[in-house]
Amino acid sequence: xxxxxxxxxxxxxxxxxxxxxxxxxxxxxxxxxxxxxxxxxxxxxxxxxxxxxxxxxxxxxxxxxxxxxxxxxxxxxxxxxxxxxxxxxxxxxxxxxxxxxxxxxxxxxxxxxx
Amino acid sequence: xxxxxxxxxxxxxxxxxxxxxxxxxxxxxxxxxxxxxxxxxxxxxxxxxxxxxxxxxxxxxxxxxxxxxxxxxxxxxxxxxxxxxxxxxxxxxxxxxxxxxxxxxxxxxx
Numbered sequence: 551x552x553x554x555x556x557x558x559x560x561x562x563x564x565x566x567x568x569x570x571x572x573x574x575x576x577x578x579x580x581x582x583x584x585x586x587x588x589x590x591x592x593x594x595x596x597x598x599x600x601x602x603x604x605x606x607x608x609x610x611x612x613x614x615x616x617x618x619x620x621x622x623x624x625x626x627x628x629x630x631x632x633x634x635x636x637x638x639x640x641x642x643x644x645x646x647x648x649x650x651x652x653x654x655x656x657x658x659x660x661x662x663x664x
Numbered sequence: 665x666x667x668x669x670x671x672x673x674x675x676x677x678x679x680x681x682x683x684x685x686x687x688x689x690x691x692x693x694x695x696x697x698x699x700x701x702x703x704x705x706x707x708x709x710x711x712x713x714x715x716x717x718x719x720x721x722x723x724x725x726x727x728x729x730x731x732x733x734x735x736x737x738x739x740x741x742x743x744x745x746x747x748x749x750x751x752x753x754x755x756x757x758x759x760x761x762x763x764x765x766x767x768x769x770x771x772x773x774x
Contacts, residue, residue: 592766608761640707649755649762650696655707
């Protein structure tokens, strides 16, 4: 089955600790995205990548880093500079870039800072 | 003004009712419009794209009004399973990526 997988489903982070969230897709999509959703809020774009070895900052990139070494994979590292207590992290992909195509989402990772 | 604005609701309607949601967007150059559905603590899922001519998928109808810069979603004959948050999505941001509204919460009551 084609789709997007994210792991882990739940993650607990101590203050000052860096953690990495995994996102993998087998849809052969060129573009991949990371969003954060705070409780009761909409999705906000953290980073996006339109092609391998290239990525761009979104609206709330501070405290995060990404890499795109393979088409299928787009991991997100949450650094100690990111101090949001709890948020839902969603990875998505689309067949083309530029915001013109529908995006498909993975099941998300719920991150809690202890 | 927010790039994409939705009435947060909640909308509480009885089964079988017709309910409509509106969403306004600020960037007149936007070209892509979608409605997504998000269940509690789950990922958003694409409900339908919104085309200039309007489009219908079963009980769901989406309309685009470029002059007034809003899109709408109409749900007929509501089912209990329609209870969810509906997200309006437009390519509106400075990077021309998709921008998600905060969502409208719908609860269909038995």
